[in-house]
C-alpha cells in the first residue's frame with residue numbers, strides 16, 4: 001500500500017513538474033487559439049492560403065498572438081506597431097531564419113537568405129546589395145531596364161494572349177542583365193520557372209516530412225525519402241540556370257571586359273570581405289532569384305486589376321493622356337505627377353500583396369513586447385495580408401479601390417492609427433527588409449505607366465481573367481494562375497511608336 005502511495009505521489013509530482021514546465025514558458029506568451037496535446041495547432045493550421053486563417057485569428061486574438069506547431073512556437077504580427085517594435089526595433093534579435101534543411105540541400109549550405117544575420121557571408125552580401133542598389137546606381141542601370149520594359153510593350157502588342165509569359169520573360173531578363181550582364185532567351189526563362197516550381201513543392205511542409213522539426217529524418221535513406229532524389233534533380237535544374245551565366249561572366253571579367261553588372265562589382269571588391277568564389281556565386285544567385293518571381297507576379301496582378309476594374313483603368317488612362325499624350329513614352333519623372341496611377345499601383349500591392357506572409361524570421365534570444373515574451377527560437381511571421389485587410393484601418397478592405405490612396409498617404413480611414421506604416425512595408429521588416437525594394441518600386445512605376453499609356457485591358461471569354469483568390473497559385477507568393485485577357489493598343493499612333501522602338505534581345 002505504501003509503495004502504491006509512494007508511486008502515486010511521485011507520479012503526481014512528475015505530472016505537476018511537467019505541467020509547470022510545459023506552461024512556465026507559455027505564461028508570458030501572447031494569447032492564441034487553444035492547442036491540442038503534443039501537436040498544438042497543427043491540425044487547424046491551413047495548408048493553402050494560410051494568410052486567411054492567420055488573419056481570422058488576428059481578428060480574434062489581436063495583432064500579436066502565438067501558435068504552436070508540434071514543438072515550435074510561432075508568433076504572428078498583424079499590425080504596423082507590432083512589426084515596428086518586434087522586427088524593426090529589435091532587428092538584431094529577430095533577424096534569424098528557420099533551418100530549411102530541404103531547401104538548403106538544393107541551394108547549398110551557404111545561402112544568405114537562410115543564414116542568420118551574424119554570419120559574415122550574410123553581412124557581406126547585404127553590404128554589396130546595398131552598394132549596388134543605391135538610388136544613384138539604379139539611375140545608371142535604367143537605360144538597360146527601359147529597353148526591356150519597351151520590349152514588354154512590343155511583345156504584348158504582337159502576342160497579347162501571351163501576356164503572362166511576357167512578364168516572366170521581362171523579369172528574368174532584367175535580373176540576368178543586372179547581375180550577370182547577359183541576355184536571357186525563352187529557354188532560360190522556362191528553366192528558371194521549372195526549377196522554382198520544383199523548389200516550391202519541396203519547401204511545402206505538408207508534402208514533405210518535417211525534417212526541420214525532427215532532424216533525425218535527415219538520415220532516412222534516399223530509397224524511403226522521396227524528397228532526397230527530388231532535391232537532387234531540382235539542384236541540377238537550378239544549377240543549369242545559373243552556372244553558364246556565372247562561368248561566362250567570370251571568363252569575360254578575367255579577360256578585362258566590363259559591363260557594370262553586379263557580379264563584376266563583387267569581383268572588384270577588395271579582399272577584406274574574404275569572399276570565396278563560391279560565396280560570390282551564391283550572392284549573385286540570391287539577388288537574381290529575389291527579383292524574378294516577385295516582380296513578375298506584381299505585373300501579372302497589375303494587368304488583372306486593369307482588366308477587372310475598367311472604371312479605374314479609364315481614370316488612370318485619362319490622367320496619363322493629359323500628362324503624356326501621343327507624342328512620347330512615359331518617363332520615370334512623370335510618376336510624381338500622376339497621383340491616380342500611383343494610387344492604382346499602391347492598391348494593387350495592398351489588395352494582393354506579393355508575399356502575404358513574409359518569409360519567417362526567427363528570434364535569436366528572448367524578446368519582450370509589453371507584458372509578452374517572444375521566446376528564443378520562436379518563428380515570427382509578419383502577416384502583411386492581415387495588416388492590409390484590417391477593417392479598423394481600411395474602409396471595405398476586401399474591395400479594390402485605388403481612390404482610398406487619394407485621400408490619405410497609406411490609404412487608411414480618417415484618424416486610423418498608422419504607427420509603423422512606411423512605403424516599403426510590403427517588402428518586409430528589420431534587418432532582412434528586401435534589399436531590392438527601391439528597384440522593384442521603379443519597375444512597378446515604369447511598367448504601370450507604360451502599360452496604362454499603351455493598352456486597353458478587358459476580360460476575354462476565356463474565364464481565366466479573374467482576380468479572386470482562387471485564381472492564384474498555391475505557394476508562398478501570390479502569383480496568379482496563367483490567364484489571358486483582351487489587350488488592344490490605345491490608338492494607332494502609340495502602336496506605331498511601340499513598333500518603331502529598338503528593343504533588347506535579352
Ligand code: HEM
Pocket residue numbers: 112113114286287288290291292294295298354355358359360426427428429430431432433434435436437439440
Ligand atoms: C515587387 C517586388 C518585390 C517584393 C514584393 C519583395 C518582397 C520581399 C520580402 C517581403 C522579403 C522578405 C523580407 C523579410 O524577411 O523581412 C524579401 C527579401 C528579399 N528580396 Fe525582395 N521583393 C521584391 C523584389 C526584389 C528585387 C527586385 C530584388 C533584387 C534586386 C529582391 C531581393 C531580395 C532578397 C535578396 C531578399 C532576401 C533578404 C534577406 O533574407 O536578407 N527583391 N523581398
